[in-house]
Amino acid sequence: MTRKQIPRTLCPHCGKTALCTRPILDDLVCQTCQLRFLRAPKPCPGCEEPKVLAFYDHQHRPACATCTGNEPIYACPRCGHEDRHYGRYCAPCTLHERASALLADRTGKIHPQLQPVFDAWMAGKRPRSTVQWFTKPSACPEILRAMALGDLPISHDTFEELPSTRPINYIRDLLAATGVIEPYQPLIARTTHWLNEIVGLMPKHHADIIHRFAQWHLLRRLRHLESQNKVTRSATQNARANILTAIRLLIWLDEHSIELPATTQADLDRYLARYPGRGPILARFIDWTNSTQLTHQLRVPAPARPDLQVELAEDQRWQHIETLLHETTIRRYTRIAGLFMLLFAQPLSRICRMRPEQLTLLADSVTVTFDTVAIEMPAPLDELLREHLHHGGPASYANHNTWLFPGRLPGKHLVTENIRGELVAHGIRPHHARHAAMFQLAAEMPTPVLAELLGLSPITAGRWAALSAHTWAHYTAMRHTSLQGNHHNIELLANTISPRSHQSPQQPQ
Numbered sequence: 225m226t227r228k229q230i231p232r233t234l235c236p237h238c239g240k241t242a243l244c245t246r247p248i249l250d251d252l253v254c255q256t257c258q259l260r261f262l263r264a265p266k267p268c269p270g271c272e273e274p275k276v277l278a279f280y281d282h283q284h285r286p287a288c289a290t291c292t293g294n295e296p297i298y299a300c301p302r303c304g305h306e307d308r309h310y311g312r313y314c315a316p317c318t319l320h321e322r323a324s325a326l327l328a329d330r331t332g333k334i335h336p337q338l339q340p341v342f343d344a345w346m347a348g349k350r351p352r353s354t355v356q357w358f359t360k361p362s363a364c365p366e367i368l369r370a371m372a373l374g375d376l377p378i379s380h381d382t383f384e385e386l387p388s389t390r391p392i393n394y395i396r397d398l399l400a401a402t403g404v405i406e407p408y409q410p411l412i413a414r415t416t417h418w419l420n421e422i423v424g425l426m427p428k429h430h431a432d433i434i435h436r437f438a439q440w441h442l443l444r445r446l447r448h449l450e451s452q453n454k455v456t457r458s459a460t461q462n463a464r465a466n467i468l469t470a471i472r473l474l475i476w477l478d479e480h481s482i483e484l485p486a487t488t489q490a491d492l493d494r495y496l497a498r499y500p501g502r503g504p505i506l507a508r509f510i511d512w513t514n515s516t517q518l519t520h521q522l523r524v525p526a527p528a529r530p531d532l533q534v535e536l537a538e539d540q541r542w543q544h545i546e547t548l549l550h551e552t553t554i555r556r557y558t559r560i561a562g563l564f565m566l567l568f569a570q571p572l573s574r575i576c577r578m579r580p581e582q583l584t585l586l587a588d589s590v591t592v593t594f595d596t597v598a599i600e601m602p603a604p605l606d607e608l609l610r611e612h613l614h615h616g617g618p619a620s621y622a623n624h625n626t627w628l629f630p631g632r633l634p635g636k637h638l639v640t641e642n643i644r645g646e647l648v649a650h651g652i653r654p655h656h657a658r659h660a661a662m663f664q665l666a667a668e669m670p671t672p673v674l675a676e677l678l679g680l681s682p683i684t685a686g687r688w689a690a691l692s693a694h695t696w697a698h699y700t701a702m703r704h705t706s707l708q709g710n711h712h713n714i715e716l717l718a719n720t721i722s723p724r725s726h727q728s729p730q731q732p733q
């Protein structure tokens with residue numbers, strides 16, 4: 225068998241010698257150059273659709289095949305679109321085909337219980353990356369295949385039997401995020417697992433108390449947080465610390481032959497004198513033993529409250545703001561989160577939990593509602609937000625529309641570490657930055673306005689106001705003389721950090 229030899233020629237686009245058989249704008253180009261072209265569709269000057277502009281129209285403008293009377297060789301043979309090239313078909317058509325095959329039951333139709341997964345995939349903004357997940361060596365689509373065929377039950381129990389690896393947890397999260405299985409909170413699941421192990425190692429009289437403390441107090445609190453989508457790693461770590469600290473006290477009491485119900489304040493004071501660092505964490509356990517009548521009116525003295533501190537000078541804060549406004553090498557969502565922190569004193573954990581509906585895009589302005597009041601975003605932060613909504617973050621296909629900063633895992637928002645790390649790399653320490661912002665805002669706004677704008681408790685807002693030694697009576701407009709002559713963006717920013725619709729009692733000039 226002989227094949228007709230096609231001579232290699234010089235590709236007019238990249239200059240390499242290759243098989244150049246693909247017509248792009250009157251030239252025959254190599255496969256690489258053609259692919260690059262296919263992956264960058266642009267609005268066609270003729271039909272205004274996103275198309276592969278590989279042909280010249282009569283005005284010698286690059287245009288699509290249809291508008292120039294050519295065979296639409298670059299269109300998806302299934303749906304006719306040219307804007308999301310992927311292999312033989314376009315990315316959505318490829319995804320449709322693969323997902324239908326993966327999730328099909330024995331009748332060949334998508335398993336009805338798995339339909340929401342299919343829908344979430346098809347509604348995703350990035351069909352290409354979803355298709356790529358199917359072929360990732362580390363992914364385990366075969367679990368979904370087995371579920372579709374009825375070989376594995378579609379339930380949490382199935383996952384309890386499987387190893388707890390990242391790819392498998394990913395599928396579990398995906399099923400939970402799309403409502404196929406009950407929602408579950410992996411942090412709580414792991415804490416419960418850990419607790420059962422610890423309790424299993426303890427003598428019975430301790431195990432009973434710790435089990436009750438954990439079940440009825442700590443885990444209950446975590447589940448309550450979960451219902452508000454507020455479970456964090458540190459909340460579960462605190463719960464573990466509460467349990468370990470309680471166990472240490474019980475062991476100490478045993479060593480001193482003291483029964484928990486017979487413990488006196490003098491015993492507890494002696495213990496805390498020996499281990500002063502344990503007091504704050506132990507307090508929760510003692511509160512609980514008091515309230516359940518296991519002990520009687522024991523008290524852990526409250527530690528002195530550390531003073532609020534501001535460790536970031538005001539000009540330094542504005543330099544950070546400048547950096548985040550203009551440094552395009554920093555990821556967009558990091559810039560936005562950092563600006564929310566530096567301008568509006570929002571904690572990162574709360575920023576990460578923000579929802580898209582907290583943002584309102586109007587023709588001439590963008591507002592953000594951190595708490596109850598819509599605040600107009602200063603330029604150029606408003607533009608950053610518009611871009612962010614347009615492009616999204618490193619989203620997974622199951623959680624766009626749910627979170628303003630969607631994470632890569634289904635149903636999850638970004639984790640604070642994701643943003644914190646990049647800020648720190650640019651010399652911005654979130655804790656200091658937020659305190660500096662709080663300090664400055666407290667100096668500029670009356671406490672109730674501050675509390676309402678930023679969602680702070682009035683007490684916290686009041687403490688900041690007191691620290692900045694300003695009261696409503698001394699309310700002054702924001703000044704930042706330390707950065708004289710700097711960009712007018714800063715002026716704009718300063719002037720617009722005020723509630724859009726809030727009726728202030730008087731607006732001093």
Ligand SMILES: [Zn+2]
Binds near residue numbers: 238239240253257
């Ligand atoms: Zn080429």
Ligand SMILES: [Zn+2]
Binds near residue numbers: 269271273275288290
């Ligand atoms: Zn066209």
Ligand SMILES: [Zn+2]
Binds near residue numbers: 305317
């Ligand atoms: Zn298609």
